[in-house]
Amino acid sequence: MTATPSRTGARVERLPLARFTTLGVGGEAEVWFVETHEQLQEAMEQPYRILGGGSNLVIADEGVPERVIRLSGPLAERDLTPDPHLSEDPWVVTGWVGGGVPLPGLIRQLQKLGLSGLEGTVGIPAQVGGAVWMNAGTRYGEMFDGLHTLEIVTPEGTRQVTPDDLNWGYRDSGIPRNHIVTRVRLKLRRAAPEEVLAKMDFADQARKGQPKMKTPGCAFKNPGGVSAGKLIDEAGLKGSRVGNALIAPEHANFIVNLGGATAADVHALLGLIRDRVPVPMELEYELWPAPVDA
Numbered sequence: 001m002t003a004t005p006s007r008t009g010a011r012v013e014r015l016p017l018a019r020f021t022t023l024g025v026g027g028e029a030e031v032w033f034v035e036t037h038e039q040l041q042e043a044m045e046q047p048y049r050i051l052g053g054g055s056n057l058v059i060a061d062e063g064v065p066e067r068v069i070r071l072s073g074p075l076a077e078r079d080l081t082p083d084p085h086l087s088e089d090p091w092v093v094t095g096w097v098g099g100g101v102p103l104p105g106l107i108r109q110l111q112k113l114g115l116s117g118l119e120g121t122v123g124i125p126a127q128v129g130g131a132v133w134m135n136a137g138t139r140y141g142e143m144f145d146g147l148h149t150l151e152i153v154t155p156e157g158t159r160q161v162t163p164d165d166l167n168w169g170y171r172d173s174g175i176p177r178n179h180i181v182t183r184v185r186l187k188l189r190r191a192a193p194e195e196v197l198a199k200m201d202f203a204d205q206a207r208k209g210q211p212k213m214k215t216p217g218c219a220f221k222n223p224g225g226v227s228a229g230k231l232i233d234e235a236g237l238k239g240s241r242v243g244n245a246l247i248a249p250e251h252a253n254f255i256v257n258l259g260g261a262t263a264a265d266v267h268a269l270l271g272l273i274r275d276r277v278p279v280p281m282e283l284e285y286e287l288w289p290a291p292v293d294a
């Protein structure tokens, strides 16, 4: 299908979702590339899902029946100019950063500008909106370390909240699913660019043992601060394979696509892990659609 404009001008196209995910799995859906709040409200008139960087998603081989919304154009742009009314040395509050902005490039830009606070999230291949929605992070920092204001859009309208309004924690923003993080303002501290770079390099060292293949990152959240990878490893599951999906030999909490893996292969490995690891663990991956017994 060729792209057609919606009533308000959003580009709408039926596309394979695999190309939008780091796992490289997922069938087709109707993708809405929205650039304005008006287009977003139109897209939300029917059942929808919001797609970010696709770096935490396992999407069914059949695709999904809902509209899939992607923030584009101005909703993927950034204004990092300090707001003179809200910034007080050494703190800087930026202009709006769109939910569709790729996080890795933003982190590099903040380092060059000498703005500190989010460098602990280095190496997370997300978009800003997706990373905020699940408060992505590492043991060196998380998204909520650098947020001042969040703009959230639902079919009922648009509201602005601060982190204090949300019940956020480890890998959790407290924002309900499908409430769309359209833009955020960042609160960061002025620092020497070299200082920020040194912190980024240090945080990046923790990734040396992570696999380099197609993957949606860690499958399970760490239960009670214990590494889920260590627990899966201790259950003897490293290297387990179903179809073309593999529990990575480098780090057991990563499932990788050897090429041609299906969502069913990944689900089977997730089931194997649940059966064999004696500690209850919460899934970090988002499954589209969620299986009935998830």
Ligand code: FAD
Binding pocket: 022, 049, 050, 051, 052, 053, 054, 055, 056, 057, 071, 099, 100, 123, 124, 125, 126, 127, 128, 129, 130, 131, 132, 133, 134, 135, 136, 137, 138, 171, 177, 178, 179, 180, 181, 182, 215, 216, 217, 218, 286
């Ligand atoms: P997606 O995968 O597209 O979506 C994930 C969820 O967020 C979905 O429910 C989606 O609907 C929702 N969502 C997306 N955009 C928005 C929005 N604008 N508003 C509201 N909801 C939205 N994660 C970590 O926390 N720490 C790590 O160190 C880390 N390392 C990784 C390393 C690799 C190699 C990979 C592939 C992944 C890694 N991840 C890590 C996982 C992943 O990057 C994070 O979960 C990230 O937050 C997902 O963001 P995304 O934009 O890709 O969201």
Ligand code: EPU
Binding pocket: 137, 138, 139, 140, 206, 207, 209, 216, 217, 218, 219, 220, 221, 222, 226, 227, 228, 229, 230, 233, 250, 251, 252, 253, 284
């Ligand atoms: N370990 C094993 N076997 C494994 C994996 C890990 O024994 O297969 C051991 C390691 O040797 C180490 C300990 O477990 O002693 C911790 O491992 P690691 O440093 O890799 O950290 P992690 O807790 O497994 C977390 C995050 C990652 C993040 C890294 C670095 C979660 C679920 N995972 O992993 O986040 O990149 O720390 O900060 O919180 C993600 O969320 O997708 C993700 C990749």
